[in-house]
Amino acid sequence: MNKRLLLICMLVVGMLPAVAQVQYGSNQYAVRMNIGYNHNTTYGSHAGFDFGAFMPINEHFEMQADIRVATTLTHSVGVQLRPKFAVPVGEFYIEDRLLSRVLARDGYCELVQALAVGYRMDYVSFQLGMSTRLILSVPYDWHDGSNIITEPFNVTYRLEVFVRPQTSPWNISLCASNMTDYQIERIWQPIFMANGRYNIDSHWQVNLSALCKPTGMFHLNAKYYGAEVRAGFAYAF
Amino acid sequence: MKKIIILLSTILLCACSPDTWNLDMIGLVSGSSAGIDERIEDSFRYNDEHGMPIIHANSEEYKVYVATDTHVDRTRTNWKQFINDYRADANCPLALHLGDLINAQNHWDYMFEPVSTLPTNPMKKDTLLVVAGNHDLYFNQWKEYLRLFKTSTYYAIVRTPSGKQDLYIFVDTGEGILGSKQTDWLKRTLTWADSQAFRHITVCTHTHLFKRDSSQGHTSNMPLEETYALLHLLKQHKVEMFWCGHDHSREITNLGSLTSIIVDALFDREPHPAYMIATCGDEPIRYQFINLPSNGN
Numbered sequence: 001m002n003k004r005l006l007l008i009c010m011l012v013v014g015m016l017p018a019v020a021q022v023q024y025g026s027n028q029y030a031v032r033m034n035i036g037y038n039h040n041t042t043y044g045s046h047a048g049f050d051f052g053a054f055m056p057i058n059e060h061f062e063m064q065a066d067i068r069v070a071t072t073l074t075h076s077v078g079v080q081l082r083p084k085f086a087v088p089v090g091e092f093y094i095e096d097r098l099l100s101r102v103l104a105r106d107g108y109c110e111l112v113q114a115l116a117v118g119y120r121m122d123y124v125s126f127q128l129g130m131s132t133r134l135i136l137s138v139p140y141d142w143h144d145g146s147n148i149i150t151e152p153f154n155v156t157y158r159l160e161v162f163v164r165p166q167t168s169p170w171n172i173s174l175c176a177s178n179m180t181d182y183q184i185e186r187i188w189q190p191i192f193m194a195n196g197r198y199n200i201d202s203h204w205q206v207n208l209s210a211l212c213k214p215t216g217m218f219h220l221n222a223k224y225y226g227a228e229v230r231a232g233f234a235y236a237f
Numbered sequence: 238m239k240k241i242i243i244l245l246s247t248i249l250l251c252a253c254s255p256d257t258w259n260l261d262m263i264g265l266v267s268g269s270s271a272g273i274d275e276r277i278e279d280s281f282r283y284n285d286e287h288g289m290p291i292i293h294a295n296s297e298e299y300k301v302y303v304a305t306d307t308h309v310d311r312t313r314t315n316w317k318q319f320i321n322d323y324r325a326d327a328n329c330p331l332a333l334h335l336g337d338l339i340n341a342q343n344h345w346d347y348m349f350e351p352v353s354t355l356p357t358n359p360m361k362k363d364t365l366l367v368v369a370g371n372h373d374l375y376f377n378q379w380k381e382y383l384r385l386f387k388t389s390t391y392y393a394i395v396r397t398p399s400g401k402q403d404l405y406i407f408v409d410t411g412e413g414i415l416g417s418k419q420t421d422w423l424k425r426t427l428t429w430a431d432s433q434a435f436r437h438i439t440v441c442t443h444t445h446l447f448k449r450d451s452s453q454g455h456t457s458n459m460p461l462e463e464t465y466a467l468l469h470l471l472k473q474h475k476v477e478m479f480w481c482g483h484d485h486s487r488e489i490t491n492l493g494s495l496t497s498i499i500v501d502a503l504f505d506r507e508p509h510p511a512y513m514i515a516t517c518g519d520e521p522i523r524y525q526f527i528n529l530p531s532n533g534n
Contacts, residue, residue: 041417042462074462103462106469110461135447137472137493146491153451186448188457216412218457219371219444220264223272223412225460 030054032234034207038070040226041215046072048228050182060084068182073104076182090121095129099184102138109136112184114156122165127158127177131184155187160195169199180211188218197234205234259310259341261375270374273416276409279379280388281422290393292364294330297397298518301405302326305335305443305482305512306502308372309348314532315503315510317351320365322512322527324357331395332363335482335500336370336411336443338382345381366393368407370443370483390419392426394435395517403517404435410444410481413459415467427474437522439478440471445488445499446479453486471495478515478522487511487526498524505532 036048050068057063064080078099085092097114116129135149158177164170175193178185185191195209208231215225261269271279302323307316323332339348357363369389373382382389389409396402406426408415415423423440430438445458446468459467471479478496485502501511508531516523 040460040462041414042420042460042466044417103465106465107472108465108468146493149447149449149490149492151447151449151451154455183461185461186458187455189460213460215414215460215463216268216371216457217265219268219411219413220261221268221270221371221374221412222264222266223268223414225414226462 026054026236027056027059028236029056030205030234030236032205032207032232034209034230034232036228036230038226038228040213041224042226043072043074046070048182048230050230050232052181059086064181066181074101074106075104076101078181087119090119093118093120095127097179097184099182101183104138107138109138110134111136114179114184116156116158118158122167123162125158125160125162127156129156130154131156131179133184151186156184157187170197172196189213189215190217203236205236207232207234259375261341264375268374268412269377270379270411273409273412273414274418276369276379276411277390277416277418277422279383280390280409283383283388284391287387289391290364290366292330292393292395293362294328294395294397295361296328297399297401298328298516299331299395299397300326300329301515301517302329302332303335303441303480303500303513303515304333304503305500306337306370306485306504306507307334307348308337308340308502308504308506309344310340312505312532313348313351314505315529316348316505317355318529319503319512320351320355323365324355324363327358327360330361330363331393331405332365333405333441333480334365334367335441335480336368337372337482337502338367338370339378340372340504342376342378342381345378345385349385364393366405366407366441368442369409369411371411371413374411390422401436401519402433403437404430404433404439406430406438406440408440408442410442410459413444413457414463420466420470423470427470427476431474436519437478437517438474438476439480439522440476441480443481443483445481445484446497447490448484448488449490450486450488453484456484458483468492468495480513480515496522501526503529507531 032052034050039045048070052066055063062082066078069075081096083094095116099112101110111134112131114131116127118127131154133151137147156179160173160175162171162173173195178190192212197207199205211228213226214222216222304319323329367386369382392406394402446464448455480498482500484499487501488499490497500513503510503512511526511528514525
C-alpha cells in the first residue's frame with residue numbers, strides 16, 4: 001500500500017510544471033522541480049523531491065537556490081553565488097556555496113561552505129575548489145563543545161562534458177564530481193552523473209538525470225553504494 | 238618523436254616501481270574480493286560454528302594493545318615488535334589489529350609467522366583479534382584472510398575476575414561501508430548489549446569516520462550518509478570508543494560521549510609508526526601511544 005502511494009505521489013509531483021538544469025549562458029530567471037528515486041545501502045530505497053531557482057542577476061553575477069526533501073528525513077537547502085567573467089572563449093567564474101543538510105533520522109546536521117573557481121564553455125565545464133564542513137549533533141548543546149566536529153579543509157571538483165553546444169535546444173552531459181546541488185562529499189568520494197535536458201519551447205524544459213555513487217573507489221576496492229534517477233521540468237520566465 | 242617516446246618510456250618505467258605493483262588498480266573500478274554482504278556470510282558462518290570469543294583478564298584493570306596498518310611486505314620489524322610487546326605484558330589479555338595487515342598479495346604467511354611462533358608470557362594467555370582492511374582484500378585476498386583469521390565481523394567479551402564484562406565489536410569496513418546485513422547485525426548486537434550492563438563498549442574497524450586534521454592529507458573514508466547513520470547508532474547505544482586505522486595518522490575526536498581514535502600506522506616505512514595501549518578498568522578507558530622507529534625506505 002505504501003509503495004503504491006509513493007508511486008502515485010511520484011507521478012503526480014513529476015507532472016507538476018517544474019524546472020531545470022542550469023543552462024550556462026542563460027539570462028532567464030528559472031525555477032525547476034524534480035522528483036527522484038534513490039537507493040543506497042545505508043537507507044535502502046527512498047524518494048526525493050527538489051525545488052530550485054536560478055537567478056541571473058546581471059551579466060556578471062548569478063545565484064542559485066535549492067531545496068530538497070527526502071523520505072529518509074534527510075533534507076538539504078543550499079545557495080550558490082556565482083560571479084562570472086566572460087573571456088574570449090567561454091566564461092570564467094567563482095562559485096561560493098553554502099549548503100545545509102539536516103539528517104533528522106540520524107540526529108545530525110552539517111553545514112558546508114565551498115569556494116571554487118571554474119571555467120565553462122560550450123562542451124566542457126571544469127571547477128576546482130575547497131570546502132569546510134561543520135558537523136553538529138542535533139539537538140545541539142551550546143554548553144558542550146564536543147557536540148561539533150569541524151573538517152576544515154577538503155577539495156571539491158567537477159568536470160562535465162556536453163555533447164551539444166549550450167545554445168542547443170537539447171543537451172546531454174556526463175559529469176564526475178564530489179558534489180551535487182544537495183550534497184558535498186569528501187574528496188575521495190566521487191559521484192558520477194548523466195544529465196539530459198530538452199527545451200520544449202522558450203519557457204518549458206524537461207530534465208532527466210541519473211547518478212551513481214560508488215563506495216571504496218580509493219580504498220581500491222570499489223563497490224556499488226547508491227544511485228538516483230531524477231526527472232522534472234523547468235520553467236524560464 | 239624520439240624524444241617523446243623516450244619521455245613516455247621513462248614515465249612508464251618510473252611507474253613500474255615495486256610499490257606500484259602493490260596497488261590493485263582494477264579496484265578503482267571494481268574490487269576483486271567478495272563484496273561486504275558476501276564477506277558477512279563467510280564471517281557469520283564461522284561465528285555460528287565457533288561462537289564469539291570470551292577472554293578472561295587477570296585483573297579488574299587490564300591493557301589492550303592496538304595496532305593497525307602494518308602493511309607487511311618485505312619487512313615486518315614493527316609488527317614483530319608489537320607482538321613481542323603485548324605478549325611480554327602480563328596484564329594484556331587482548332591485542333587488536335584494525336586491518337591492513339599486509340600491503341598486497343603473497344605476504345600472508347610471512348606476516349602470520351611471528352603470530353604463530355613468537356613466545357608469550359607463561360603467566361598468562363592472550364588473544365589477537367583482527368578485522369580486515371582494504372589492503373587485505375586487494376587482488377581477491379579475502380580467501381587468504383579467511384584462511385588465517387576466519388572472521389571479520391564478530392564481537393568479543395573480556396571478563397574480569399569479579400565478573401565485570403567489556404564488549405569489543407568488530408565490523409568490516411574494507412570498502413568503506415558496513416552494508417545492510419552488517420548494519421542489521423550491529424544494531425542487533427548493540428541492542429542486546431544494552432541489556433547486558435557492559436562496563437565498556439568499543440567498536441573496532443578499519444575505516445575512519447572523520448578527518449579533522451588536513452596537514453597529512455586525506456584518505457578515503459565512508460560516504461557521508463553511512464558516516465551519519467553509523468554515528469547515530471554509536472550514540473544511540475552509548476558506545477564509549479570507536480577505534481580505527483586506515484588514515485595512518487593519529488587523530489582523537491570527541492563527539493558527545495563517544496571518543497573516536499584513528500590509531501597511527503605501524504607500517505615499517507611510515508615516518509612515525511606507533512601503536513596504542515588502552516587501559517580498561519572501572520574508570521573511562523585511558524590510552525597512550527608507543528612510538529616505534531621508522532624502519533626502511
